[in-house]
Amino acid sequence: MKVNDSAIARTGVAVGVLPSALDAIGDTPMVRLDRVTDGVDGTLLAKLEYLNPGGSKKDRVAKRIIQAAEETGALRPGQPVVELTSGNTGAGLAIACAVTGHPFVAVLSRGSSTERARMIAALGAEVVLVDQAPGSVAGRVSGADLALVEKQARLITQSRGAFRSDQFENHHNVEAHYTGTGPEIWAQTGGRLDAFADFVGTGGCLAGVTRALKERDPAIRCFAVEPEGAAVLAGHEVFESHHPIQGGGFGRADLTHLRDVPLDGYLQVTGDEARRASRLLATREGIFAGFSAGANVAAALHLLQHELAGATVAVVIPDSGLKYLSTDLWE
CATH class of the missing domain: 3.40.50.1100 (Rossmann fold)
Incomplete structure (x- = not known):
């Protein structure tokens, strides 16, 4: 393949070559999950954050x-x-x-x-x-x-x-998603979006995306996703602290990043629901993702099957299924 010879002469590399892996972070693709939503009234969109260099959002x-x-x-x-x-x-x-x-x-x-x-x-x-x-x-x-x-x-x-670095307290956690993930979702959907749902770990992604989307359209509804049995953000008592959904659901009710964030609701999913959804992503969509991706998809499907029938809901696919091969996610 012929490349831009003048660019190589000036810089020693072809046009389009990035300076480092850090420059490859972000601008992840958004895909429709039409096979997972077969028979469901509505559209589910997934932003493939597991395609970042380190395999996660x-x-x-x-x-x-x-x-x-x-x-x-x-x-x-x-x-x-x-x-x-x-x-x-x-x-x-x-x-x-x-x-x-x-x-x-x-x-x-x-x-x-x-x-x-x-x-x-x-x-x-x-x-x-x-x-x-x-x-x-x-x-x-x-x-x-x-x-x-x-x-x-x-x-x-x-x-x-x-x-x-203190990801639970550092405001740049939220800023990364407020200036990156959220605006990317808006641009990729052309603003034709009704809802966003995200499994909460530190709360940075949910907070940043929520603020970015609602600044552009306050009618977009944003939901926190928690494990059933550890849904403290929704005001529930913890009765299952040992749920299998890694990366969140730690029973922390007062998350700094979610203070004053205008959320529209709270959704709970079981470990089995998250597991089944992750497996559906792999076998029907070819998306090999982790537990929290399954939690997000399960929660979004619940919205489409109930209060948001006919709507367009977006989620992120936080990380890769390769990080869970030793767990019961793939047994």
Whole structure:
């Protein structure tokens, strides 16, 4: 294939070649899920965030946090970065730190899938695994497990003089989706959208997308998706903290990123519903996604089958099914 010879002469590379993997983050495609919605009155659209370099929507957050911290001087050249993660933010930060030259320490619960920890380590980061709380279930991260990880992350941050990216509190988490994911969804749908639903981890994606969409059309309805049995945002008591949907549902009712966000409702899905939807995505749509993608699709289908029949609903596909091969998602 012939390329632009003059461009090569000037830069040594062909036009269209990106400077780094960080520049490949975002602008993910949106697809119709017509096979999953066969027989359902309405349209379901999925934004394929698992096609980001680190395999998840958290790549956007990691890039934004590191770049902003460098710009403000909060992160010094060569300074270590530490983060609590269930895996996806850790992979994104491992990429961002590799490109920008910062050592990175990811602190995970042993309840996270082994694929996540191995991927982060393969990307050059140091991985610290924290034992689960008494009574926890292997392969499932509870709020109690996360509290132990948080404690360890704070100790490591202090002992190493590190920068803590702090995805649960850092407002650049929301900004990454407010300036990126949300406007992309609006542009890709041409504004012809009735609703958006997202499984809540830190709440950054739901908050950023909700604000971006409602600024453009306040009639778009935005919903928080939670695991049944751990739906604290909806005001329910926690009776199943060991649900299988990794990356969220930690039982934290007061999430900083969701304060004052104009949500329109709360949806609950079971682990089995999320599992079935993830498998449908794989076998009917060729989209190999994780547990939270299944939760999003299951919640969106509920909307289309009930209060939003005939509507157009968008979701994100947060991460790849490759990160769950050791779990019961694919058994």
